[in-house]
Amino acid sequence: MLAIQGIAEAGSGHPGASFSAAEIMGALYFRRMKHNASRPDWKDRDYFINSKAHSAPGYYATLALAGYFPVDEIKTLRKIEARLQGHPVRYSELQKHQSVPGIEYSGGSEGIGLSVSIGIALANKLDNKKNYIYTLIGDGESNEGQIWEAAMAAAKFRLDNMVAILDRNRIQQDGFTEDVMPLDPVRDKWAAFNWNVIEIDGHKVEEIIDALYKASQTRDKPSIIICNTIKGYGIRHMTNNPQWHGKAPPLKHTPILLEELESECLIAPSIIAGERENYDEKVRKAERGGADVIHLDVMDGKFVPNTTFFADTIKKLRHITNLPFDAHLMIEKPLEHIQSYIDARCDIITVHAEACNEVEFLQINDKLLANGISPGIAVNPDTEIPEWLFHHHYLENIDVIIIMSVNPGFAGQKFIPEILMKMSLTNKKLREYGFKGYVEADGGIDATTLQDVYEAGARILVAGSAVYGSSDIHGAIIQLKHTGNVALERRLLKHATKLGIRVDWMKTRKHILIPLAKELEIEEELHAIK
DSSP, X not given: OHHHHHHHHHTOOOHHHHHHTHHHHHHIIIIIOOOOTTOTTOTTOOEEEESSGGGHHHHHHHHHHTTSSOGGGGGGTTOTTOSOOSSOOOOOGGGTTSSOTTOOOOXXXXXXXXXXXXXXXXXXXXXXXXXXXEEEEETTGGGSHHHHHHXXXXXXXXXXXXXXXXXXXXXXXXXXXXXXXXXXXXXHHHXXXXXXXXXXXXXXXXXXXXXXXXXXXXXXXXXXXEEEOOXXXXXXXXXXXXXXXXXXXXXXXXXXXXHHHHOOOXXXXXTTSSSOOOHHHHHHHHHHHTOSOEEEXXXXXXXXXXXXXXXXXXXXXXXXXXXXXXXXXXXXXXXXXXXXHHHTTOSEEEEEGGGOOHHHHHHHHHHHHHTTOEEEEEEOTTOOOOGGGGSTTGGGGOOEEEEESSOTXXXXXXXXXXXXXXXXXXXXXXXXXXXXXXXXXXXXXXXXXXXXXXXXXOOEEEESHHHHTSSXXXXXXXXXXXXXXXXXXXXXXXXXHHHTOHHHHHHHTHHHHGGXXXXXXXXXXXXXXX
């Protein structure tokens, strides 16, 4: 979000490249790299070399969020005498007015960053340092011969302390990479240069983290992670569109673009729903069907009447997929059991407000944060969010708040319509108090209720019977996602209308709106736009 604000304010910049690499840089700075914003020259730090330096807006946004400089400074992007120029400048005390702390490499000319990384990696080997050098390269810059000279050198010197990350978005300045200069078979090429090659979806943080861990276990050869990404990912009319390689959106569109980035809808199938079958297969079917998250309803037969499964089952399922595991603990005394769910490698763990007090919840929260797990709190249909949650900055450390839309303990229940008002009012209050996480709706979610729930503020949508009660799981997930897309476009149109730029927005968004025109009831409007 910061990147698009900076680009729009500047009237120039590279949104496509910033968005394709957003999850990569986020995973590095917030989940993997050793670094210290208050001591950017810390000798034991890991290095990040941004060789595809035109993704500077996204890089600056990451550094700002990591604490290297004030977030508001992003609005000075590309301004005369500002520190945040179009391409990053290596920081030093001699030029501290032209750069910001944390930048290790002055980028601009393509193809050079990998060579710089080799120099740092060799020096660190000689000094017996244990830190890593992470280098982000683009597929367009991979046309440069220097990339492949560096690839040979890194393999020759067995630089297992460096990891290259290829942002494989398949678009460069002049068009699609495979039209300009085909790069495939890129995996085979790097393997032939004697690199350890890992290929992943570069927009799935869980896959990036797993790949970075695997790279750290490799010995006597450098690693490259090929991240298959999408240029402009996150803004639908910019997605996979070469026009947005280096083009800024109109400043007046910024509020709508920010709303789109905040309105991502995640479908989370609950594996306890549908016919009784082995959970392994349910997880596999959900992943094949395009699910975003796997929802795990843990019931102990005490807090709720029924019993499902516990941490041992989740641990056995973990190897099946890299999709995030969203564990919803409907259990008594969650503090006593929380460690077993941490050990089971859940990604999100939510406990019920009815099952713990403030002190216990804070202890749970601290344990989860210390282990890199997203904390959440859930409330039943008749329970309000605890008042203590709105004080002492607690909301800053919570990623998910579940508002139950059925009574907990049973699968296949009907959605409670009265929850919509509660969800809407709760969401509004949470945002007023600075909550930045997800509101999650759990219970009775299907294609008929999803739009109303989305409008009420929920962005993680737990669907049980709507997915596993269908003979076509893939089709059911596609239908839910389509309904979410229609809800999003309706919301953005409403925002554009409020800002007085409806026609201009529809013109920009036309190719996205045409397939949805009938459902949005805008066929005549679109037809009138030239």
